[in-house]
Amino acid sequence: MKTETVGTAEFQTWTVEEVAEAWAKNQVVLIDVRTPQEYMFEHIEGALLLPLPFFNAHKLPGQKDKQIIFHCGSGVRSEKVARAAIDAGLEKIAHMEGGFAAWKQAQKPYIGTNMATGAPSRVND
Template identity: 35%
Template sequence: MDTVYILLIIAGAFIVYSVITWFYQRKILATLTEEQFREGYRKAQLIDVREPNEFEGGHILGARNIPLSQLKNRLREIRPDKPVYLYCQSGMRSGRAATMLHRKGYKELSHLQGGFKKWSGKIKTK
């Protein structure tokens, strides 16, 4: 019986953490439809936070590849005074990237709703 209570507490803590993270990301990050994203990404820093092999398989024209796994070490490549448009494959990694950037002082953060897999615009492949 004690094991059941421990598992319920762990599951409850995970759910609470997930909900808090979700609300925090909604507060610091604008989720843009593809149309809204297209309207503004040329005036912003467009960052693809997927891994290099995903980026080479196809990416939005004009995007720079700074994988989430390298973001902390490559912050100098992103200007804090300009808007930052992020995207990943589905929207999960770009949310985590936005959280990291916000903690480092970046304010104008947006990401593509549904991620690259929902993008229907022009792409570039290597």
């Protein structure tokens, strides 16, 4: 994990492996900031959807029990959202390096769309 101090806050960049391990142990909340269409086509099972255009850092829940980690397609939007959360006063926030593309490249499990039927199906499960 890479960390950066921004004022009094800690901005973290987690690797796919770190996210996957913490996710499997239910230690983190994973928030997908991609579009609803991207999420419907494929997503990490259990990740919450909060598209970038609707993001309001002031409405995020506290992180007393679980660390929030944002992710998007490549890591660009999630970094933008994480930095906005810091600007809104969160003291510690994270995003996943490389985004969902890196998650898929690492062959981590996700929900995809069966192109023959249009139905959701587990991939790399």
